[in-house]
Amino acid sequence: MTSSAPLIEVRDIVKHFGSVIALNGVSLTVNSGEVLGLLGDNGAGKSTLIKTLCGVHKPTSGEIYIDGERVSFNSPRDAQVYGIATVYQDLAMIPLMSITRNFFMGQEPVKRWGPFRFIDLKSADKITHDEMMKIGIDVRDPGQAVGTLSGGERQTVAIARAVHFGAKVLILDEPTSALGVRQTSMVLKFVNRVRQQGVGVILITHNVRHAYAVGDRFTILNRGRTLGTYTKSEIEIDELQNLMAGGKELADLTEELGGTV
Amino acid sequence: MTASEGDVATVEQVVDERLMKKSLVTQVMRRPELGAVAGFVLVTLFFLLVASDQMFTLAGFMNFMSPAAQLGILAIGAAMLMVGGEFDLSVGSMVAFSGLVFGVALTVWELPLLLSILVAFVVAGAFGAFNGQIVLRTGLPSFIVTLAFLFILRGLSLVGLKWATGGSTQLRGIKDIAGEGWVTEIFSGDAFEGFFAWMAAQGWIDTFRSGLPKVSGVPVEVLWFIALSAVATWVLLRTQFGNWIFAAGGDANAARNSGVPVRRVKTILFIVTACCATLVAVLTVLDAGSTDARRGFQKEFEAIIAAVIGGCLLTGGYGSAVGAFFGAVIFGMVAIGLTYTQIDQDWYQVFLGGMLLLAVLFNNFIRRRMTGERS
Numbered sequence: 001m002t003s004s005a006p007l008i009e010v011r012d013i014v015k016h017f018g019s020v021i022a023l024n025g026v027s028l029t030v031n032s033g034e035v036l037g038l039l040g041d042n043g044a045g046k047s048t049l050i051k052t053l054c055g056v057h058k059p060t061s062g063e064i065y066i067d068g069e070r071v072s073f074n075s076p077r078d079a080q081v082y083g084i085a086t087v088y089q090d091l092a093m094i095p096l097m098s099i100t101r102n103f104f105m106g107q108e109p110v111k112r113w114g115p116f117r118f119i120d121l122k123s124a125d126k127i128t129h130d131e132m133m134k135i136g137i138d139v140r141d142p143g144q145a146v147g148t149l150s151g152g153e154r155q156t157v158a159i160a161r162a163v164h165f166g167a168k169v170l171i172l173d174e175p176t177s178a179l180g181v182r183q184t185s186m187v188l189k190f191v192n193r194v195r196q197q198g199v200g201v202i203l204i205t206h207n208v209r210h211a212y213a214v215g216d217r218f219t220i221l222n223r224g225r226t227l228g229t230y231t232k233s234e235i236e237i238d239e240l241q242n243l244m245a246g247g248k249e250l251a252d253l254t255e256e257l258g259g260t261v
Numbered sequence: 262m263t264a265s266e267g268d269v270a271t272v273e274q275v276v277d278e279r280l281m282k283k284s285l286v287t288q289v290m291r292r293p294e295l296g297a298v299a300g301f302v303l304v305t306l307f308f309l310l311v312a313s314d315q316m317f318t319l320a321g322f323m324n325f326m327s328p329a330a331q332l333g334i335l336a337i338g339a340a341m342l343m344v345g346g347e348f349d350l351s352v353g354s355m356v357a358f359s360g361l362v363f364g365v366a367l368t369v370w371e372l373p374l375l376l377s378i379l380v381a382f383v384v385a386g387a388f389g390a391f392n393g394q395i396v397l398r399t400g401l402p403s404f405i406v407t408l409a410f411l412f413i414l415r416g417l418s419l420v421g422l423k424w425a426t427g428g429s430t431q432l433r434g435i436k437d438i439a440g441e442g443w444v445t446e447i448f449s450g451d452a453f454e455g456f457f458a459w460m461a462a463q464g465w466i467d468t469f470r471s472g473l474p475k476v477s478g479v480p481v482e483v484l485w486f487i488a489l490s491a492v493a494t495w496v497l498l499r500t501q502f503g504n505w506i507f508a509a510g511g512d513a514n515a516a517r518n519s520g521v522p523v524r525r526v527k528t529i530l531f532i533v534t535a536c537c538a539t540l541v542a543v544l545t546v547l548d549a550g551s552t553d554a555r556r557g558f559q560k561e562f563e564a565i566i567a568a569v570i571g572g573c574l575l576t577g578g579y580g581s582a583v584g585a586f587f588g589a590v591i592f593g594m595v596a597i598g599l600t601y602t603q604i605d606q607d608w609y610q611v612f613l614g615g616m617l618l619l620a621v622l623f624n625n626f627i628r629r630r631m632t633g634e635r636s
Contacts, residue, residue, distance in 0.1 A: 077520070092518040094511035096578045096631060097504075105508050106520030108501040118499040145291075145631045 005068030006031050007200040008053070008084070008169050013062035015048055022048040023059075024224040030169060030200040035191060037211030038204045039244045040221030046204050049221065050171055053202075054086040055079035066169075083168030087158045087175065095147030099139055100128045102146050103161050131160045135190050152183025156190050163194055170194060171202045176210050188214050208241045220244050291631065293572030294584030296623045300570060300616065301587045304594050312601035319466055319476045321601070323483070329593025330486035331541055333586060335560055336567035337486075337493045338537030340585035343568050344497065345530045346510030346577030347396060347403040349389075352564055354414035355538035356545075356557025359385045361421045363543055364432040364552045367439065369425050374444045382539050388414070389535030393528040411561065419554045436550030449547035451478025482544045486589075489537070493582035506530065511578030566613065567592055570620040574628055591616070 006029040015023040023045050030036045040046045051057045053064070055073030064071055066082050073079045076086075093102050104124050111120040128142040135156050146154060155175050162170055172191065176184040191214050195201055205211050211218060218235065220227040220243050227243055308316055315321050335352050342349055359381045366377035392410055396403040422430050439445050451457075454477050460466045461474035468474050497503040508516035509523045517523050538557065546552045569575070570591060571584025592613075599606045 076518070080520075088518070092515040094508055094515055094578065096511050096574075096628070097507055101504055101507065105504065105516065108504050110501055117501070118495075119501055119504060121499070147631055 005065070007067065009065040009068075010049075010053065011063045011065070013049065013052060013064070014060045015045075015052055015057060016060045021224055023052070025062075026221065026224070026226050028202075028219045028226065028229065030202055032168075032200055033195055033198045034216045035195050035201040035203055035214050037215035037218040038202055038221065039206065039208060039211055039218055039240065041206060041245055043223075044221040045224045046221055047173070050086065050173055050202075050204060053079070054084055054171060083166055084171065085162035085165070085167035085169070086171040086173065087155070087162055088173050093146045093154050093158060096145055098143045099132070099146055099149070099157060100124050100142040103128045103131070103142075103157065103164075107165060127164070131164055132157070135160050135193070136186070150183060152179050152186045155179070155183075155187050159187075159190060159194065163197065163199060167199060169200045169202065171204070173204050174206075175203070176205060176207060184210060206244070208237060208244060212237045212240065293579055293581040293627075294587060295572065295627075296620055297571045297584040297587035297591070300591050300620070301594075304591050304598075308594060308598045308601070311604070312598055316598055316601040321597075323476055323480060325593040325597035326483045326486075326590070327480045327593070328596055329590045330480070330482040331545060332560065332563055332567060332592050333486045333589030334482070334489055334537050334541050334544075335557075335564035336571070336585040336589045337489050337582050338534035339561075339564040340568035340571055340573050340580050340582055341493055341497065341506065342530045342534045343565070343573040343575070343577060344510050344580040345506045345527055346513065347393075347527055347530065348407060348565065349392065349531060349534045350404065350407040350561045350565075351388075351392065351410035351414055352534060352538045353557040353560035353562075354411050354418065355385060355388065355535055356542045356560060357418040357552075357554055358388075358414040358421075359535075359539040359542035360546045360552035360556045361418045361425070361432070361554075363539075363546055364435055365421065365425050367435060368432065371438075374439050374442065378444070378448070378543050381543060382536055385535040385539040386532045389532040390528055392535070393531030396531075397524050397527055415554070418556075422552075422554050431551055431553040433551040435546055435552065439547060445547065446481075448481065448543050450481060452481050452484055454478040482541075482548075485540065485544065486586075489540075490582050490586040493585075497582055502526070502529075507578055509577075563592060563613075566617045566620075569624065570616055572620075572624060572627075574624055575621070579628065579631075 009029045011027050013023050013026045014021070026045065026049055028036065028038070038046060038049070048057065052059050055076040055078050058072070058074070064073075066084075071078075071082060073082075079086075092105075094105070097105070100121070104119075109120045109124050109127075110117050125142045129139055132139045132142070137153055137156065146157065149157065159170065159172070159175075175187050175191075179187065188210060191201055191203065195214075203211060203215060212232070215232065217229055217231050218240060219229045220240070222244075230240070316325075335356070339349065339352065362384045363377055363381035366372045366380045367374065370377075372380065388410070392403075392407055395401070396406050399406075419430060422432055426432055439449075457466065457474045457476060457478050461468045461472065466474055466476065495503075497506060505516070505521045505523075505526045508519070508521045509526045513523050541560075542552075542556065545556065567588035568580065568585045570588035571581060571586070573580030573584070595612055596609055599609060
């Protein structure tokens with residue numbers, strides 16, 4: 001990065017759906033090599049914000065800057081061109097297809113031989129194998145179906161694919177919500193590695209512990225507004241939890257039950 | 262990638278000890294055409310035991326390969342479309358309709374042979390594209406949309422034939438008008454006749470008393486069938502478009518998210534399927550010298566069955582052209598093979614249904630294995 005401008009900056013985004021105000025002035029920034037935990041309870045506006053960032057929705061008002069340049073997206077393709085990649089919870093993977101074919105889906109490496117053009121499967125297999133190796137998954141056979149992978153492995157393949165194809169900002173929508181403990185740690189470990197490569201990550205979750213484990217800064221959404229952004233050193237995990245859930249009630253409940261909710 | 266190579270070495274390897282080593286059996290099981298090849302072997306063994314020796318002579322071979330090829334060309338189209346996640350029930354009627362268009366272009370409009378064939382392909386392709394657009398724009402199941410076209414095209418063929426012939430449902434005299442020439446050679450008769458005559462002269466193949474070979478050559482439809490299977494296999498497994506076909510059929514949404522032009526892929530597949538039907542129409546009409554409204558009757562079901570025997574999943578995203586090839590050969594062997602046995606030929610239909618049921622059960626089992634029961 002030569003400029004000091006953040007990778008992506010969002011200023012006062014407002015999004016109305018008819019009479020429903022889904023977002024009412026949300027701002028956030030993500031720098032290169034940083035993980036921003038975007039926290040919020042159900043209905044806080046996380047999904048709407050993400051869909052706005054990746055070009056699915058157009059904001060009613062507000063601005064989005066990428067590397068300091070003001071942008072507006074008309075489609076998810078536009079956002080991809082600017083290096084914003086989204087890995088959805090329900091994944092963009094096809095279980096019956098091989099890992100390699102999933103990895104390169106839509107962006108297959110094409111080789112020419114006279115008038116014929118075909119997929120360079122050999123190098124595709126090799127790239128897939130190497131990329132998965134970097135994540136720490138030894139795929140002995142990139143030709144095996146994605147359906148045979150675990151949920152965590154599929155999630156990491158999706159992330160690895162996004163990074164390989166030049167994502168600068170990676171939006172992860174609830175990447176750990178459907179995963180077990182070991183698989184969660186696998187995904188979080190990988191998020192950490194992606195960050196070290198200089199990618200900016202927006203990690204959406206309502207699991208504070210997962211966010212706190214890898215996050216550098218945390219933005220809390222509540223009822224369509226930003227409640228504030230805190231760096232890791234400024235805030236304790238319990239405080240973060242309370243802020244996210246609307247504070248007092250949860251604190252009372254915690255006391256009543258004699259443990260952390 | 263920006264990560265240094267040193268990264269790789271430091272990464273802790275997550276090798277799951279519960280993952281069994283992939284055996285050769287699993288490798289083979291992963292091929293979609295396994296069921297069709299197994300079926301082919303079984304059917305061959307059955308006829309070797311039961312049928313007269315005549316079936317496995319060169320003449321017998323050509324006898325069952327010819328109908329297998331006519332069905333197989335349709336099955337290859339059906340298989341590709343099924344992998345892409347759609348059905349086309351109108352292919353059988355499309356054979357009749359394309360035959361009509363071809364016959365009318367040749368005899369009524371008096372176009373040259375090659376141009377008549379082109380006209381038939383263009384008209385069929387347009388119908389295929391239209392089919393596809395209705396399915397893709399409305400989101401209705403292709404099953405029901407193409408079922409409508411099964412009737413529409415069959416009806417149009419009848420009406421058109423009566424109009425063209427002044428009341429008959431058969432259009433004759435096509436062979437005479439087509440005449441001789443390289444176009445006729447490509448679409449009808451036998452190929453490699455010189456080679457077969459030479460082999461007969463060498464005494465390598467059976468001959469009549471006159472010294473002429475009993476089999477004068479390879480029927481052209483068999484060559485078309487083999488070539489089409491090879492091209493379809495290459496497209497499916499080795500090209501970008503092939504990957505898009507699997508993706509569009511596997512999960513259209515995920516494919517779209519990854520930048521696959523799903524709509525274009527499916528439209529092209531509908532057109533290809535219609536063109537396969539037209540190829541069969543041209544081949545069989547030139548062979549018979551006439552066309553009638555019953556041409557291709559119920560072939561859509563046989564084509565889909567051959568594709569399913571070939572390993573295509575009804576849900577899309579999985580299948581193979583090689584499988585459809587063997588599926589069609591199985592059909593030809595049984596349909597013709599029964600005449601070489603003492604068995605009543607009406608068992609054919611029982612066999613057809615039984616084969617379909619077996620294939621679907623088998624495919625279902627394979628799919629679960631493939632995905633590790635996880636999805």
